[in-house]
Amino acid sequence: MSADGPHPYIPNTDEDRDHLLSTIGVGSIDELFVDIPAEFRIKGLGLPNALSEIELTHDLSSLADRNTVAGNACPEPRGRSVASFLGGGAYRHFIPSTVGHIVSRSEYYTAYTPYQPEISQGTLQTMFELQSMVCELTALDVANAGMYEGASALAEASLMACRVTGRSRIAVHASVNPNWLAVVRTYASGPSIDVDVLEDAALTGDHACLAVQQPAFLGNLIDVWSLEEAAHAAGALYIAAVDPISLGLLTPPGEYGADIAVGEGQSLGWPVNFGGPYLGLFACREQYVRQMPGRVVGQTTDLDSRTGYVLTLQTREQHIRRERATSNICTSQQLVGLAATVYLATVGKHGLREIAQQCYDKAHYAAALIDGLDGYSVEGNEPFFKEFVVRCPRPVAEVNHRLLERGIIGGLDVSEQVQNGMLVCVTEMNTREEIERLAEALKEAGR
Numbered sequence: 001m002s003a004d005g006p007h008p009y010i011p012n013t014d015e016d017r018d019h020l021l022s023t024i025g026v027g028s029i030d031e032l033f034v035d036i037p038a039e040f041r042i043k044g045l046g047l048p049n050a051l052s053e054i055e056l057t058h059d060l061s062s063l064a065d066r067n068t069v070a071g072n073a074c075p076e077p078r079g080r081s082v083a084s085f086l087g088g089g090a091y092r093h094f095i096p097s098t099v100g101h102i103v104s105r106s107e108y109y110t111a112y113t114p115y116q117p118e119i120s121q122g123t124l125q126t127m128f129e130l131q132s133m134v135c136e137l138t139a140l141d142v143a144n145a146g147m148y149e150g151a152s153a154l155a156e157a158s159l160m161a162c163r164v165t166g167r168s169r170i171a172v173h174a175s176v177n178p179n180w181l182a183v184v185r186t187y188a189s190g191p192s193i194d195v196d197v198l199e200d201a202a203l204t205g206d207h208a209c210l211a212v213q214q215p216a217f218l219g220n221l222i223d224v225w226s227l228e229e230a231a232h233a234a235g236a237l238y239i240a241a242v243d244p245i246s247l248g249l250l251t252p253p254g255e256y257g258a259d260i261a262v263g264e265g266q267s268l269g270w271p272v273n274f275g276g277p278y279l280g281l282f283a284c285r286e287q288y289v290r291q292m293p294g295r296v297v298g299q300t301t302d303l304d305s306r307t308g309y310v311l312t313l314q315t316r317e318q319h320i321r322r323e324r325a326t327s328n329i330c331t332s333q334q335l336v337g338l339a340a341t342v343y344l345a346t347v348g349k350h351g352l353r354e355i356a357q358q359c360y361d362k363a364h365y366a367a368a369l370i371d372g373l374d375g376y377s378v379e380g381n382e383p384f385f386k387e388f389v390v391r392c393p394r395p396v397a398e399v400n401h402r403l404l405e406r407g408i409i410g411g412l413d414v415s416e417q418v419q420n421g422m423l424v425c426v427t428e429m430n431t432r433e434e435i436e437r438l439a440e441a442l443k444e445a446g447r
Contacts, residue, residue, distance in 0.1 A: 071429055082407040083408045085425055085426060086411060091267045091427060093268075098342055099339050117311070138261040144296050146295075146337040149278035150180065150263055153282050154184060154241050161259075169196060170193055170207070170211070172195060173197075173198055173211060204234065211240075212239070213240075214243075218418075219384040219388045221385065224240065228257035237260060238260075239261070240253035240262075242263045243385070246356060247352075248352035254283075260282075264278060264280065269344075293327030294329055295317070297312065365426075366430075370439055376446060378391075379391055394420065394445075396414075400413070402445035
């Protein structure tokens with residue numbers, strides 16, 4: 001058959017189509033879909049006429065211009081750019097230009113899981129660098145090359161604690177993000193593991209772990225030292241879910257006794273991006289490494305004593321042990337992991353501290369302004385990092401609607417936790433002018 005001849009597997013005529021249908025044993029195309037009830041069948045997509053490339057680009061640009069974009073966190077944003085004070089687990093931080101330049105290189109952008117080390121040294125090295133940086137951030141011994149995102153990393157850590165201790169109950173402190181808690185419950189439902197939510201540290205001998213979040217979901221800093229004592233006194237592992245940016249200022253989990261630390265790596269050089277893909281960070285103490293989920297890259301030498309990198313401890317993984325594996329995770333988040341690696345290498349430890357300090361200072365400036373407004377109050381007297389809860393004089397949805405009219409994305413509605421509560425997030429991306437404009441807009445919205 002010539003290169004420009006008819007495709008042998010596509011019916012090009014009515015005769016070809018009828019022959020194909022008879023071969024598979026049906027009389028018409030409709031018979032192929034007889035198992036689908038008629039009311040659910042689409043009679044046609046009703047697509048418009050085809051557009052030229054220039055017309056299509058114009059239409060798509062017009063649609064993009066209708067978006068409301070959170071400031072200048074995204075490169076070349078389209079649509080109305082507004083100030084944003086939304087957090088609650090996904091954060092807008094500055095992304096150095098080095099990140100986009102490197103992650104878009106073809107050798108990284110198309111990289112598959114590096115099972116063949118002889119042709120994957122670049123990818124393996126960046127994974128090893130990420131592991132090393134996560135260990136430095138968390139002050140723990142070993143880290144993997146990344147999980148799906150922070151919530152599933154916490155769930156995996158909880159199941160890992162059950163394997164290590166041989167126990168079948170999970171304790172989650174009330175500080176943990178309720179969405180992350182829901183993921184823990186989902187993971188635990190398969191092996192029939194009970195999940196208890198504790199306001200304090202009243203653990204029993206049946207609990208495999210105590211999982212806490214620092215800073216807490218509502219932004220406040222909790223007493224992680226006393227919770228560590230309670231967890232270990234009960235023979236449970238201590239799991240800390242952390243904001244990696246906060247570790248530029250706060251004590252790392254390894255120094256307050258955490259056995260496992262997890263976190264959401266999106267803050268490290270990745271845009272909010274409609275919820276994904278993200279990056280789960282995961283580190284633990286060395287004695288638990290064989291129960292740790294995910295991929296681990298090790299540094300070694302070849303026959304000529306040259307430094308090289310390989311996947312190691314693979315007997316934990318699903319492609320080796322199948323149902324006996326420590327985890328089902330089988331998708332590499334390495335592109336996002338590379339972004340985090342480049343981000344951390346670019347800002348360095350002093351830069352990370354400066355970013356964290358700006359978040360802290362700007363959040364406290366905003367809190368002081370808002371707390372002085374009539375009808376508003378900042379909840380609680382506990383210290384916080386970059387998020388705090390504001391009690392509003394009217395429903396948060398109404399307040400946020402008024403804010404958006406003034407070009408501001410307000411905080412997360414946490415009224416389920418605090419009546420008329422708004423979780424406000426302030427990062428280094430928010431200018432003094434934006435913060436003062438937020439306070440003025442809240443004052444107007446509260447009237």
